[in-house]
Amino acid sequence: MSVSQAYHILFSAALIWFAVLLLAMLIRAIAGPRITDRILSINMIGTMVICCIAILSRLLQETWLVDVALIYAMISFISVLILAMIYIPNRKSRGKYAEEVRDEVRREREWLTAKQAENAKESMETIKEDTAE
Amino acid sequence: MKDWIIFGVTAFFLLAAMICYTTAVIGAYRFGFVMNRMHAAGIGDSLGLLSVIISTVVATGFRLDALKLILLILFMWFTSPASSHFLGQVEYYTNPHLFRHVDRLTETEDKTGQQEE
Numbered sequence: 001m002s003v004s005q006a007y008h009i010l011f012s013a014a015l016i017w018f019a020v021l022l023l024a025m026l027i028r029a030i031a032g033p034r035i036t037d038r039i040l041s042i043n044m045i046g047t048m049v050i051c052c053i054a055i056l057s058r059l060l061q062e063t064w065l066v067d068v069a070l071i072y073a074m075i076s077f078i079s080v081l082i083l084a085m086i087y088i089p090n091r092k093s094r095g096k097y098a099e100e101v102r103d104e105v106r107r108e109r110e111w112l113t114a115k116q117a118e119n120a121k122e123s124m125e126t127i128k129e130d131t132a133e
Numbered sequence: 134m135k136d137w138i139i140f141g142v143t144a145f146f147l148l149a150a151m152i153c154y155t156t157a158v159i160g161a162y163r164f165g166f167v168m169n170r171m172h173a174a175g176i177g178d179s180l181g182l183l184s185v186i187i188s189t190v191v192a193t194g195f196r197l198d199a200l201k202l203i204l205l206i207l208f209m210w211f212t213s214p215a216s217s218h219f220l221g222q223v224e225y226y227t228n229p230h231l232f233r234h235v236d237r238l239t240e241t242e243d244k245t246g247q248q249e250e
Contacts, residue, residue, distance in 0.1 A: 003136040007143070007192065014147050021158050028161050036167040036224045043216055044161065044174050047209065048154065051185040054202060055147075058189045063198040070205055077212040084219035087227055101227060108229035 011059040018052050039083050046076030139191060146188035153181035166234045167224050171217050178213040182206060 022045060029041035050069050057065035086095035089102045153176055160173025186206050190199045225231065 003140055006140055010140075010144055010147060014151060017151055018154070021154055024158050025161065028158075034167065034224075034228065036220050036227075037170065039220055039223070040167060040170055040174055041161070043213075043220075044157065044177060047178050047182060047213075050205070050209070051150070051154075051182060054185055054189050054205070057198070058192050063196075066198045066201045066205070070201060070208070073205060073208055073212070077216060080216040081219060084216070084223045087223045088219065089226060098226075105227060105229045109232070112229065113232065 008059070011055050014055055015052060015059075018048055018055075022048050022052075035087070039080060042083075043076065043080050046072070046079075050076070143188045143192045146184045146191065150181045150184035150188065153177055153184060157181065168221065168234065171220060175213065175217065179210060182209050 025041050025045050025048070029038050029045070032038045032041060050073050053065055053069040053072060057063060057069070082093075085091050085093045087098055087101065088094060089098040157173050157175075157177030160176070161170050164170045164173060183206055186202045190202055193199060
């Protein structure tokens with residue numbers, strides 16, 4: 001077996017394994033319960049595709065594929081940035097309902113903490129009654 | 134003989150990258166919360182990409198495209214923490230059940246409440 005054949009087998013195996021991992025991350029992106037899970041999976045898929053392009057540039061002996069990888073990295077970062085900016089209310093580029101979402105989340109959080117404190121108080125009272133008896 | 138040594142180094146770094154990425158994907162499935170998943174994804178973003186780029190650079194030899202690949206590593210190392218930071222902010226502003234996973238929520242709430250555009 002010559003060296004070029006060995007390189008071909010090695011890089012092909014790596015690409016196939018990357019395809020399996022990409023599929024797994026795509027399933028994670030579809031199944032992720034919240035939006036941040038999805039954005040994170042998309043970010044991860046972007047990094048893996050960059051690796052695939054870098055391996056492919058060596059496998060096909062085409063140096064221009066490295067430029068494609070660079071541009072892909074920039075576009076992947078910008079996509080994550082824009083998707084995140086929609087939900088951050090302190091930015092100029094925020095979405096239409098970002099502030100309403102923030103206020104609603106804040107209200108719900110306060111309600112949940114108040115409920116938690118109430119439950120803790122009730123449980124403390126029952127414990128006190130039990131010990132008094 | 135020299136070719137085979139270079140091939141061995143390439144295979145070693147590529148296997149290391151594969152292990153890193155597999156760890157990252159397993160972590161993305163095993164952890165139950167986004168912040169923990171971010172930690173798992175950081176492995177692939179930093180060490181996995183570094184190993185892949187080292188293996189391709191060793192395989193091709195140090196030419197002009199090796200410089201571009203090193204530029205790619207630098208770019209990814211600068212942008213991956215930034216995107217993690219923004220994802221954390223999104224999680225903070227949209228998840229009402231954050232205090233189930235994060236301690237000392239009230240302190241951070243005071244700090245971020247003072248930020249203005």
